[in-house]
Amino acid sequence: MTVSPAPREHDVLTDLLTQVGYRNEKAFAELYRRTSARLFGLCMRMMGDPDDAEETLQECFVVVWHRAPLFDPRLAGAMTWLMAIARNKAIDRLRQRPRTQGARDIDWDALPDTSPGPAEDGENDLAYRRLSDCLGALENRQRYCVRDAFFSGLTYVELAERMQVPLGTMKSWIRRALQQLRACMTP
The missing domain is CATH 1.10.10.10 (Winged helix-like DNA-binding domain superfamily/Winged helix DNA-binding domain)
Incomplete structure (x- = not known):
């Protein structure tokens, strides 16, 4: 008996996002479970405030639900597509902030990436x-x-x-x- 290899995370996310495009709520819940921590990390790095990051993440997944039918795996990977949406939502929220809050200086080289799963897969x-x-x-x-x-x-x-x-x-x-x-x- 041969054991088939487990599907790569990239392929799993692509399949889940495709299913979300067909309005599959279970696939949406699983996509959220698998990607929300990483997307929250991006939102947190950009927003600098946990409450703003959570609201941005929520807005991001609303957009994902509505735009999932437009996802084309030939143009971008699922995680890349999701990160772009999260980044754009964070930028929108940052631009709505009063000018006095300003941008934070971020030392990108000092930020450790300790997230498992898709990040490790992406590095390879x-x-x-x-x-x-x-x-x-x-x-x-x-x-x-x-x-x-x-x-x-x-x-x-x-x-x-x-x-x-x-x-x-x-x-x-x-x-x-x-x-x-x-x-x-x-x-």
């Missing part, structure tokens, strides 16, 4: 390694600006103020960094 993924290598090839200031723009939700204006450079310079730095990333990521 070729695309993840390629992106990590490509980010590592950027100049330090470009890398930090791209990370702060995409993971903290900072605007060009906020980044320019933080780095004490003109707005046009900041836009150029990020544009060049994204061009470098695109060139590096293209096989």
Whole structure:
């Protein structure tokens, strides 16, 4: 008797998200169980407040329920798609905050990633390694600006103020960094 290997987490999440697109409530509950901790971690890092992070996560899953029929596994992995929704919801909430709260300085290199499951699976993924290598090839200031723009939700204006450079310079730095990333990521 042969034992078939357990499905990879990536494949399980893809299947669950596809089933959510068909309005399968059990699949939605399982998708939440498997991904909410990681998505909450992203929201928490971006929001800096547990209550805001919880509300952002709730909004994220409302969007997932409504947009799941649009998910296409040929365009993005399930976790990537979910992370993008969570990131965008967090950015929306951060932009609604009063200006006085400002953005927090985050030392991205000092944050440990201790989450098991999808994170470990993602680290083994070729695309993840390629992106990590490509980010590592950027100049330090470009890398930090791209990370702060995409993971903290900072605007060009906020980044320019933080780095004490003109707005046009900041836009150029990020544009060049994204061009470098695109060139590096293209096989």
